[in-house]
Amino acid sequence: MKTDCIFCKIKKGEIKSEILYSDQYCFVIKDISPRAQVHLLVIPNKHIEELVNMDKGDQVIIGEMFASAQRLATDTGISDSGYRLIINQGEHSGQMVDHLHLHVIGGEQLGGMV
Ligand code: AMP
Ligand code: ZN
Numbered sequence: 001m002k003t004d005c006i007f008c009k010i011k012k013g014e015i016k017s018e019i020l021y022s023d024q025y026c027f028v029i030k031d032i033s034p035r036a037q038v039h040l041l042v043i044p045n046k047h048i049e050e051l052v053n054m055d056k057g058d059q060v061i062i063g064e065m066f067a068s069a070q071r072l073a074t075d076t077g078i079s080d081s082g083y084r085l086i087i088n089q090g091e092h093s094g095q096m097v098d099h100l101h102l103h104v105i106g107g108e109q110l111g112g113m114v
Contacts, residue, residue, distance in 0.1 A: 002047045002099070005047055005097075005098070005099050006097055006099070007041075007043050007047075007097060007099040007101065008047050008099065010029060010043075011027060011043070011045060017029045017030075017032075018030065020040070020072075021068065021072070022045075023064070023068070024045070025044060025045060025060070025061050025064035025065070025068075026042050026043055026044045026045060026061065026064060026065050026068055027042075027043055027045060028040055028041065028042050028043070028068060028072060029041050029043065031103070035105055036105045036106060036107055036108050036110060037106070037107030037108050038076050038078050038083070038104065038105065038106045038107035039103065039104070039105050040069075040072055040076075040103075040104040041101045041102070041103060041104075042065045042068050042069050042072070042101065042102040042104060043099065043100075043101045043102075044058075044061045044065060044099075044100055044101075046058070046061065047099055048061070048099070048100040049098045049099065049100065050089055050090060050095070050098070050100065051087070051089050051100065052089075052090075054100075065102050066085070066102070069085055069102055069104045072104055073104060073106065076106075076107070077107075078106035078107050081106065081107075082106060083104060083105060083106025083107075084103070084104075084105045084106065084110055085102055085103065085104060085105075086102070086103040086105065087100070087101070087102055087103070088103075
């Protein structure tokens with residue numbers, strides 16, 4: 001936990017956001033400014049700032065985040081039509097929140113990669 005981190009604050013209930021799913025590894029919210037009909041964020045419970053800050057034991061968390069993303073895609077009905085998973089990593093990617101998160105984006109035809 002980091003006291004000034006938006007996602008840690010959401011996890012603690014200090015910033016209001018509907019938590020759609022949670023387990024021992026991660027939780028899921030809707031992105032506040034969705035880029036497509038479905039835009040969810042899979043966020044690890046642990047405050048991992050970037051991929052480079054991961055401890056070896058954290059690899060299981062990444063695996064669970066992708067498993068959650070896959071389940072969410074099925075639950076939201078975008079699994080068959082396809083979707084995009086994005087992790088922004090560091091300055092050049094435009095990463096805005098320094099708490100690792102996986103974007104799950106779909107529900108409509110998406111544009112090019114960048
Ligand atoms: P990134 O550029 O990968 O760091 O993306 C951070 C994402 O978090 C952006 O898509 C924001 O719209 C989203 N975001 C920021 N604050 C909130 C919030 N309070 N609730 C939900 N999503 C948020
Ligand atoms: Zn955090």
